[in-house]
Amino acid sequence: MQKPSLPEGTRDFGPEQARRRAFIFDTIRSVFVKFGFQPIETPAMENLSTLTGKYGDEGDQLLFKILNNGDYLKAADAEVLASKNSARLVPQIAKRGLRYDLTVPFARFVVMNRHALTFPFKRYQIQPVWRADRPQKGRYREFYQCDADVIGSDSLHYEAELIQIYDEAFAKMNIPVTIKINNRKVLYGIAEAAGVADRFVDMTVAIDKLDKVGIEGVRKELTERGFAAEAIAGIETTLAAPSWEALRPVFSNSETGRKGLDELERVFQFLKKTRLQNAVQFDITLARGLTYYTGCILEVAANGVQMGSIGGGGRYADLTGVFGMPGLSGVGISFGADRIYDVLEMLERFPETLADTVRVLLMAFDEPTHAYAFECLCRLRAAGIPAELYPEPGKLKKQFEYAAKCNIPFAAIIGETEMQTGTMTVKDQQTGEQRSMPVEEWIEALSKQV
């Protein structure tokens, strides 16, 4: 016999957890639907060629590869095999991989289905993704993303809409959050203003850590990455700007930077037309790892909780370009359902109403009454009352214990007398109250309570 176990970074979900997760998914989905997004689903696995090169070198490392079927080593090049070079061997023995996020599969979907889609196309997708990351708190190897993206329009009102979605969904889930916004063009402007436009990516990686390591840490990191002292000084003064409006003069020589500011301004203009329940905050240090973002970038942090971001997204000018469909702009967001779960648990904000659903447990004494009880069971269910019949007739003690453990609020005793009179004796497990009535009347009484 072997001891069962789970792969690192994966989890089972019991009934209570599964219900709570369903609550999260349902809440997010309802907001997506309200904002006009349509559901799609894509396969868990994609061709490796679809996935590789989309997430940077680190991302490629974190892809789960699926070994080819059959005698896959036979098909591999002997020389590559002998070289023991994994990077070279992988494409020869694995042609598929598990999806790393939902955005790239979505881009693939759009390209393949362009004939059937009407643009702008708004889709949502709630499915698991896999990353071969080292697991730790709030980080799993299998987790769900809940994505909403609009593709085929560069209107900034969608950015505002997506922020509204974040705001509304987290309000519904009772999690106070801060929605952070920045713009990749602003980051580029910083680099341009400091004369290090060619080192743009390195720079953003460094300043992304500002809130974590402080300005000293950023300075150190930039130095280590080989930035000149005057460039670092330039970056620092820009970061110190009190507001995004204050960046205008700094970006006098950066058209891209000014464009970024214009975009932010537009988004805030839209947002002024609505009332939000959470704060939207410009955060110049917000960078986000994914290389394909080109415009606004968003990230959501739960207030007062030690937890990485519980949502993120942004604008990508040309995501479908790599798949042969250039010029299609998209913007999207993602909810990290698993982290949201952890936050809700830490904050104890799950609704109490997510209880077990079975309302009545029927109990019988012997075969004849069990058969009659089954008939009653069917009638209850037909009336829409979630009911359950204890499988073995006999001792009530056992049956009552079962009802108590399963949190079933009503226990219906069905014996000789009940069978002959067409009644049920129902006990309210909470109050201990118990009385007999015809089955029909119980059905009526119990349906009202739901």
Added chain:
RNA sequence: GAGGUUGUGGCUCAGCCGGUUAGAGCGUCGGAUUGUGGUUCCGAAGGUCGGGGUUCGAGCCCCUCAUCCUCCCCA
């Protein structure tokens, strides 16, 4: 990829400087006049301690594997 933590009955854990038959709580099962629970009482079953090694002898030492956590990066 680097560092740390933990690994004992179904679950949560205890186990002093290595030394005779490894403990507890919860849970499970049975019982306290067989049409009544969640309270109580009594009793029982169930581990050879992740795997391998060192040692006269190991749950406590070494190795290995797994887990979780931290860094990197990210949801």
